[in-house]
Amino acid sequence: MLRSLVGSEMCIRDSKRGIGIHHSGLLPILKEVIEILFQEGYVKALFATETFSMGLNMPAKTVVFTSVRKFDGEAFRWISGGEYIQMSGRAGRRGLDDRGIVILMVDEKIEPDIARGMLMGQTDPLNSSFHIGYNMLLNLLRVEEANPEYMIKKSFHQFQSTKALPTLQAEQEAVDKKIGEIAIVDEATVAAYAGIESSIAQFKEQMRLVMNSPKYALPFLQPGRVIQVRDQAGNSGWAALLNFKKTTGDVMKADTDLAAKTYTVDVLVNTAMTGIVCSPSAAGEMAVLTLPLANLDGISQVRIYVPKDVRSREHMKGVGKSIREVLKQFKESPPMLDPIENMEIHEEGFDQVVRRIAKLEGKLIKNALYGKPELAERYQQFEAKRKLVDKSEELGRKMRQCRSMIMKDELKGMRRVLRRLGHTDAEDVIQTKGRVACELNAGDELLATELIFSGVFNEIEPDQIVALMSCLVYNNKPKEGQALKLDTELEGPFRQLEEAARNIARVAQDAKLELDTEEYVAKFNPGMMDLVYQWCKGAKFAEIMKLTSEYEGSIIRVMKRLDELLRQMATAFKAVGNGELEEKFNLGAKLMKRDIVFAASLYL
Secondary structure, three states: OHHHOHHHHHHHHHHOOOEEEEOOOOOHHHHHHHHHHHHHOOOOEEEEOHHHHOOOOOOEOEEEEOOOEEEOOOOEEEOOHHHHHHHHOOEOOOOOOOOOEEEEOOOOOOOHHHHHHHHHOOOOOOOOOOOOOHHHHHHHHHOOOOOHHHHHHOOHHHHHHHHOHHHHHHHHHHHHHHHHHOOOOOHHHHHHHHHHHHHHHHHHHHHHHHHOOHHHHHHHOOOOEEEEEEOOOOOEEEEEEEEEEEOOOOOOOOOOOHHHHOEEEEEEEEEEEOOEEOOOOOOOEEEEEEEEHHHEEEEEEEEOOOOOOOOOHHHHHHHHHHHHHHHHHOOOOOOEOOOOOOOOOOOOOHHHHHHHHHHHHHHHHHOOOOOOOOHHHHHHHHHHHHHHHHHHHHHHHHHHHHHOOOOHHHHHHHHHHHHHOOOEOOOOOEOHHHHHHOOOOOOOHHHHHHHHHOOHHHOOOHHHHHHHHHHHOOOOOOOOOOOOOOOHHHHHHHHHHHHHHHHHHHHHHHOOOOOOHHHHHHOOOHHHHHHHHHHHOOOOHHHHHHHOOOOHHHHHHHHHHHHHHHHHHHHHHHHHOOHHHHHHHHHHHHHHOOHHHHOOOOOO
C-alpha cells in the first residue's frame, strides 16, 4: 500500500539514508515512523515544519531556518519571535551537547527592527479565542441552571477585556492630549480642502477600475510605454512596460474585478527592496516585476526605447535613466491617455464620473489655500490630527466594549436564529431540532440539522450520505480556476445542501448577524465528495489519491473528522427515535472505516 504512493515511497527511500521528512501532509503512520527513527538516532537530517517542535520532546544538535519568512495560509510573513524561540529552543541535546547551534539563513533584506523582534522578541501573547457556537448555546439552554451570559462573564476572554480598560483609558487620554496640542491655522479651510481631495480620489479610483479593464487597456500596452504602477503594499512608481500576458494563476490579490486579474503585465521599475516599488529618483535598483493589470495606476502617452534583452544590469540602468529623463522633461507629470478621447470609453455613467472629477477639481482651485506655500504644512498637520481623532474614537469604542459584556449583541442574534429555525421556542425551550443539533459539534450543526429535517437523507444511499457529509468537514478553499464536476448521484444532494446553507445565511442576516451569504456557502467545499464516494464503493487508497491534489495526511484528517461526524449524527437520530436513519449512518461509517485510513497508532 505505502509503496504505491509516490510521496510515501520517497519518504521511505530517504529514511534509509538517514534523511527524514515530517509535515502534516504525511500519512500519520509514516510521521510516527519518522519520529521513532529520530528518537533512536537513525535520522541524521530532518526536514520539518514548526509543528515538530510543538509538544514533541525531540531535541537536535543543530536547528537550521532555511528562510526568515513562512506561509500562514494566506500570505508569506516574517517569523514571529515566539515561533523563533519555540523552534530554536530545540537546538542542543541534554547530556550530549555542550551547546545547541542555530543557523538562520537570511535570503533577503530585512529591517533591523524586524530582525530584533524575531531574535530577541517576547513570546507570543496568550489571548483568549473563546466564542460561543450554536452547539454550546443549545447545550447551555438545555440545562435549567446554566446561563450563557454568566458563562461569558466568567470567561478568560471577558477577564482580559475588563483588565484592558485602564490601559485603553490611559492611551486615549494621551491621544486626546496630543490632539489638543495640534493647532492648525484656519482649520475649516484645510478640512474643506481635504474633503474635496478625498472625494476626487474616490471618483478617480472608480475611473481607474474601468480604464484597467482589458478591452480598454490592452490596445495601449506596447513595450516601452511609460506607466504608473502600484505594488501589493500600495506603493506607487513609474515603470516601463515590457509585455502583458493572460494567466489563470493567482499572481497577486487585487481588490478589483476578475477580468483585470486574468491579465498580468511585466514591468521594469525601480525597487527599494525586493518587490517594493519606489520613485525612479529614490535609491534602489531596477527590477522586472509581474503585476496584475488591475495594479496599473495610469497609462501615459509617452513611449521609450526598451532593449529586447533587459536581463543585463546595464540595460536596466539605461531604461531607468530614460524614465527619469521623461519625468524631468514633463516636471514629474507625463501626459496621460485621455479616457474618452484616446481610450474611447463610453460606458454608461463613466462620463458622469469624469464631469464630477472636473467639478471637484474646480472647487479645489477656488479653495483659499490652493497653491499656497503654507498648504503642505497645514495639510500634514490636519492629516496627523485626523489620524489621532480616528485612533481616539477607536479606543473609545473598545472601552465601551470592555465595560459591557463581550459578544452581547452576537448572543442575542444567535438566539433569534435558533428561534426562527425552530431549534427553540419563544421561551428558549429546546425543541426537536435543537435536541438533534445538541449532539453535533464535528461539523456545522445548523446545516446538518436542516438537511435532516428537509428529508435529504431519506432519498439517498449510505455512500451518498457519507460523500455529502464530507462537505461539512472539508473547508479548504477551492483553487482559483478549478472546475469541479460532480457525478449525477452527488450533484442533486449537493445543490440541496447549498440551498439549505443560503437559507441559514438569510436567517442569520435577518437576525442582524454579520454573515456573507456567498462566503458561508463556499465554506462547504464539494472537493472531497467524489473521493469519499469512491472510497465507500471499495476503491484503494492509491486510486482515490489520483482524484485529488491534496496530501495523504490531509485526506486522512478529513476522513477521521467525517467518521466522528457520522457517529454523532447516528447518536442524534437515536436520541429522536429515528432508527432507519441511525442504521443508514452507522452503515456509512462502516463503509468508510477500513485500511490505512484508520490504521492503529504505533504508539499504542
